[in-house]
Amino acid sequence: MDLRELVSALNDFASLSLAESWDNVGLLVEPSPPHTVNTLFLTNDLTEEVMEEAVQKAADLILSYHPPIFTPLKRVTWKTWKERLVVRALEHRIGIYSPHTAYDAIPHGVNNWLTKGLGACTSVPLRPSTAPRYPTEGTHRVEFCADTEHLDTVLSKIKDLKEIFCLTTLPARVEGEEQTRVSLNCSQKALLEVVALLSQNSLLYHKTEILLLQKPLLPHTGMGRLCTLSEPVSLSDIIARIKSHLKLPHIRLAVGMGKTLESPVKKAALCAGSGSSILKGTEADLYLTGEMSHHDVLDAVANGISVVLCEHSNTERGFLSELCDMLASHLHYKINIIVSEKDRDPLQVA
Secondary structure: OEHHHHHHHHHHHOOHHHOOOOOOOEEEEOOOOOOEOOEEEEEOOOOHHHHHHHHHOOOOEEEEOOOOOOOOOOOOOOOOHHHHHHHHHHHOOOEEEEOOHHHHHOOOOHHHHHHHHHOOEEEEOOEEEEOOOOOOOOOEEEEEEEOHHHHHHHHHHHHOOOOEEEEEEEEEEEOOEEEEEEEEEEOHHHHHHHHHHHOOOHHHHOOOEEEEOOOOEEEEEEEOEEEEEEEEEEHHHHHHHHHHHHOOOOOEEEOOOOOOOOOEEEEEEEEEEEOHHHHOOOOOOEEEEEEOOHHHHHHHHHOOOEEEEOOHHHHOOOHHHHHHHHHHHHOOOOOEEEEOOOOOOOOOOO
């Protein structure tokens, strides 16, 4: 499969518009075209050891969940390990693609896979995603009515402003008088200028309505998950389920204030990777994530919420085997897809 065709198919599988604004997703390293992909190599983290494995297995494209290039590279030399990854990739004509938080958000992604470790439950995103495309431009809609005497002057001044969209006029009858209803969309910055302009005429100003334009939420899509178990189970049982699902002999546990290992768990909030910012403030019996700051753990415990930490990538890596099957089907079995055997969390229990 041609690389560009494959990248398009990967973007269809999970829209990159769902990724967080701070993230660095998509095709990060591209060999000179044309580039045919026969083998797609999946990894959670692209380390030098994993790169050598990809070379040995004749990979043509590496899908690395975490982007190996995050902060900008000022040079590509042999000096640092991330620069060496780029050098090795280009030497062996291997592309690098990263989906990261786009896979966190999708309904069939990493967080959905993590919920399976809790047992039978229903889940909703903790921070829902909004539609990436919307037919309306701007952040606000401004509507007001004006008579013929003021209309031309006001419209002339408004049209001189920047970031004004979808300006329309319609005849309207207000309190028995024939007037014109003006509707426009504008940016947050332009809104201040429009309001300042309309405030120069008190009659116009008091007939002005301002609406906040919000994109519709996408069902089952977004960051984190709030899970309601079909039947409450003890904290010790949930821990056993999580360890089994993640194939971990040990996890880290902080028991909520006033709770014990026998306390029931009905609601669990989870977020793969580093979940503090998503989980914070959520009412639940349990927080499940890879890592949290010491003080965020203390806050949760003080609020009676138990915390299970499994190390960052341990809450993500197991998704790759499921991803392998889903991508194979999505790509109509046109290419060989393999999962790294060298990829592992850097932290071990000694």
